[in-house]
Amino acid sequence: MNSPNGYRRESSGGHPPYDNPAYASTHKRAPRNAPVRLEHTLSEITGPRFAGDLPAPGEDDLTHFDGGEALGERIIVTGRVLDEDGRAIPHTVIEIWQANAAGRYAHAEDRHEAPLDPYFAGIGRVITDTQGAYRFMTVKPGAYPWRNHHNAWRPNHIHFSLFGPSFATRLITQMYFPGDPLLDLDPIFNSVPDRSARERLIAKFDIEVTIPEYALGYRFDFVIRGREATPTPG
Amino acid sequence: MSPLQTPSQTVGPFFKPALIRSGNESLVTSNSRGERITIEGRILDGDAAGISDAMIELWQANADGRYDHPDDLQEKLIDPEFHGFGRAATDELGRFRFHTIKPGSATGPGNLLHAPHINVSIFARGLLKRLVTRIYFPGEQLNATDPVLNTVAPGRRSTLIARIENADQPGILRFDIVLQGENETVFFDV
Numbered sequence: 001m002n003s004p005n006g007y008r009r010e011s012s013g014g015h016p017p018y019d020n021p022a023y024a025s026t027h028k029r030a031p032r033n034a035p036v037r038l039e040h041t042l043s044e045i046t047g048p049r050f051a052g053d054l055p056a057p058g059e060d061d062l063t064h065f066d067g068g069e070a071l072g073e074r075i076i077v078t079g080r081v082l083d084e085d086g087r088a089i090p091h092t093v094i095e096i097w098q099a100n101a102a103g104r105y106a107h108a109e110d111r112h113e114a115p116l117d118p119y120f121a122g123i124g125r126v127i128t129d130t131q132g133a134y135r136f137m138t139v140k141p142g143a144y145p146w147r148n149h150h151n152a153w154r155p156n157h158i159h160f161s162l163f164g165p166s167f168a169t170r171l172i173t174q175m176y177f178p179g180d181p182l183l184d185l186d187p188i189f190n191s192v193p194d195r196s197a198r199e200r201l202i203a204k205f206d207i208e209v210t211i212p213e214y215a216l217g218y219r220f221d222f223v224i225r226g227r228e229a230t231p232t233p234g
Numbered sequence: 235m236s237p238l239q240t241p242s243q244t245v246g247p248f249f250k251p252a253l254i255r256s257g258n259e260s261l262v263t264s265n266s267r268g269e270r271i272t273i274e275g276r277i278l279d280g281d282a283a284g285i286s287d288a289m290i291e292l293w294q295a296n297a298d299g300r301y302d303h304p305d306d307l308q309e310k311l312i313d314p315e316f317h318g319f320g321r322a323a324t325d326e327l328g329r330f331r332f333h334t335i336k337p338g339s340a341t342g343p344g345n346l347l348h349a350p351h352i353n354v355s356i357f358a359r360g361l362l363k364r365l366v367t368r369i370y371f372p373g374e375q376l377n378a379t380d381p382v383l384n385t386v387a388p389g390r391r392s393t394l395i396a397r398i399e400n401a402d403q404p405g406i407l408r409f410d411i412v413l414q415g416e417n418e419t420v421f422f423d424v
Contacts, residue, residue, distance in 0.1 A: 004305045004307070009423075010239065010242075010363075011238060011239045014238065014239050014241055015239070015241050015242045015362075015363055016241065016242060016243070016362035016363060017362070018361065018362060018363070018365075020362060023244075023360070023362070025244075025359050025360030026360045026361075026362065027280070027360075028279040028280035028281055028283075028360070028413075028414060029279050029280070029285070029358060029359075029360035029361055029413050029414060030360075030361075030413070030414060031365070031413055031414055031418055031419075031421055032414055032415070032418060033390075033418055033420070033421075034423075035365075035366070035421045035422055035423035036385055036386055036420055036421070036422050036423065037385075037422070037423045038366075038382060038385075038422040038423060038424050039381075040424070041340070041342045041343065041348065042295075042301055042305075042306055042308075042340045042341075042342070043293070043301075043340070043348075043351070043353050043368075044353070044424050045303075045305050046293075046301035046302075046303035046305050046306050047293060047303060048291075048293055048317070048318065048319030049302075049303070049317075049319075082237050083237075084236055084237060084238070084239060085236060086236060086237055095252055095253055096252065097248065097249060097251070097252035097253070099248075105248040106251060107247075107248040107250065107251060109247055109248065109287070110248060121251070122251075122252075123251055123252040124252075159243075159245070159246060159248075159249065159252070161245070161249075161252075161253060165305075166303075166305070167293050167353055167355075167424070168424050170291075170355060170364060171240060171242060172242065172243065172244075172245050172357055172364065173240055173241065173242055173243045174243040174244075174246075188243060188244060188362070189243075191243075191362050192241040192243075196238075197238070197239075197241050198241065200238060200240055200241065201240070201241055201243070221237065221240075222240050223237040223238060223239050223240045224239070224240070225239060226236075
């Protein structure tokens with residue numbers, strides 16, 4: 001039986017290693033053995049889709065929750081999901097989570113002494129359109145301390161989870177904001193070896209996306225792995 | 235110029251309200267075809283301590299060995315009651331549990347039948363990118379010829395095979411995931 005082609009590998013220097021001395025939580029969690037390379041077969045070329053559980057209207061607006069309006073600087077985040085060949089990835093779900101404007105997550109384990117916002121859950125979902133485009137509204141997340149080292153602060157960031165077309169293209173990442181002075185000090189951001197790759201995690205401010213009198217606009221594209229040009233061996 | 239890959243970043247410790255929904259740990263409905271199994275285990279760190287803030291995802295073929303995906307061109311039946319994706323978080327002791335069916339064998343390159351297996355992704359604070367492993371089944375004849383199991387050093391293969399702990403309950407399979415140290419689980423570079 002012929003299988004469709006596999007997917008390209010993760011780019012060298014473009015992703016963090018498992019073990020990162022500056023990020024303390026990796027010390028006891030990074031495997032000591034190198035991962036075993038797997039040739040792509042149906043297991044990796046296929047992958048899950050959110051067939052029965054698509055984002056509902058309103059999940060793209062994090063600024064309204066429980067009948068009220070979240071505090072903070074309203075922002076629009078928009079962009080596209082593409083593969084390495086520049087092809088749009090349509091109909092893929094993006095899951096979103098973040099801290100509130102004060103730098104606090106609505107999560108029982110977050111003990112940072114910053115106020116919770118009863119009107120901000122910090123959770124959203126969107127699905128890309130036929131052009132691979134997505135858009136959602138939220139408030140700019142605050143920075144927060146995280147005890148990784150003395151005086152450690154996470155830069156402002158939004159978490160994203162997406163699947164793409166296959167098991168091989170699964171991606172969880174974080175988006176950062178331009179000009180944040182904490183970026184140079186953050187072990188998680190700096191875990192990506194190549195500077196140019198790190199910079200791909202920083203959104204771009206865009207006055208065209210900005211809504212007059214209402215919300216600042218940012219652009220952020222996700223690029224997932226493209227397909228191999230030749231069939232998988234065998 | 236072609237666009238370049240977006241780097242991976244850790245899922246962090248605060249993902250549960252956004253990503254975990256009750257029910258996603260069950261891949262089956264009452265009408266799914268196949269032999270019901272429960273997979274339970276713990277995720278352990280390098281000190282053999284349970285990891286309470288991990289997320290596990292399963293991706294598997296249906297009882298006939300067919301993946302619910304357009305790129306699976308095998309002439310096998312789709313099961314409209316089985317989509318093959320599950321997700322769960324670990325609890326305060328690092329435990330997880332899934333309810334699913336035993337997958338059938340998918341046909342690989344050269345018409346070789348692959349041993350039944352479940353594809354696993356693991357995300358956690360301290361994991362800057364996901365870990366990938368596979369759950370294979372005990373006593374499965376195809377394990378001996380499976381091309382992936384055979385790439386793994388013989389002494390480490392057992393970390394990929396679930397165990398039946400209680401012979402009276404053959405449908406309950408135990409699969410612990412050891413991120414680091416002695417009996418470290420085999421992880422794959424996909």
